[in-house]
Amino acid sequence: MEAFLSSTFAVAIAEIGDKTQLLALLLATRFTQRGDRAAIIWGILLATLVNHGVSAWAGQWLRELIPAEWLTLLLAVSFIALGLWLLIPDKDEEVDKGFFKYGAFVASLVLFFLAEVGDKTQVATVVLAARFDNYLAVVMGTTIGMLVANVPVVYAGSWLMQRMPMAIVHKAACALFILLGVFTLVGYYWW
Template identity: 55%
Template sequence: MEALLVSTGIVALAEIGDKTQLLALLLAARYRKPAPIVAGIFVATLANHFFAALLGQWITSLLGPDVLRWILGVSFIAMAAWMLIPDKLDDDARVFDRFGVFGATTLAFFLAEMGDKTQIATVALSARFDTLTAVVAGTTLGMMIANVPAVFLGDAAAKKLPVRLVHGIAAAIFAALGVATLLYPLA
């Protein structure tokens, strides 16, 4: 349960103001069809985070607990610093228009998540908690919590969020996870 809750919370906070949230706003403004956009976000996130969590599990199988603990601890602290750097969105989504709303959303989101903060966090969380299902469910839920309102409420609501504060809170959580991982052996 801890893996699910921590994964959900971290990703939901990390996603505020992230490029994929900006992509959700862009797609909502362009297509004005929320159902296929939300479905595309879900499918893309589930696939992307499943593969990221598998990578985290594989890394866990290769490394001893002490080495893994140090790598994860430093990675979480690095994620805390990365959270404080604002994201920008390149408007490449038009390339996918020929796939329809669902297809364009799925492809754009899957590719936008490659190497993104939340994908890297999913790898680290999966290695830390060693429970693929709970981590994937949590990170996917976190993405949906952050992106579905962006699709439905649009740009006006996104502009009212204190993005710097939210990113600061997410950075603090990542830093705390990093310190806790360094101080306490993995379970």
């Protein structure tokens, strides 16, 4: 349960203000027909499951490859580095609007998958899967965390984004990842 809850909470917080959340807002403003919102959410869900499934597999592989004492140190440093990375704002990237002609679902699926490659939440998924020896809990947790952050944007996008204090959210996410790093070190060396 710890792997699932940690993964859900970490990704939900890390995703706030991220480029993929802004992509969800763009998709919601572009596709406004009946059923488009559900299609966007299904696209986000499937893209995240595939992306985070592969990422968690990579994390599990690293867990087996690296000796335990080194893995603990690497994980702690990775959590802290991720926390600090969250303080750096994402750069606006041009969205390939050519995918829009294929409809809400395909555009969301492809664009979300591509936007997640190398993103903070993908890296967090690798680190979480290396930290917790529970592949399914990490994938389900990070995917639900992604949905927790993006579904409200699809439905209440611009209204919600205008009322969220992004600087505070990013600092809270930074603190969360730094705490995960500290707890990883303390947990290994203390117990």
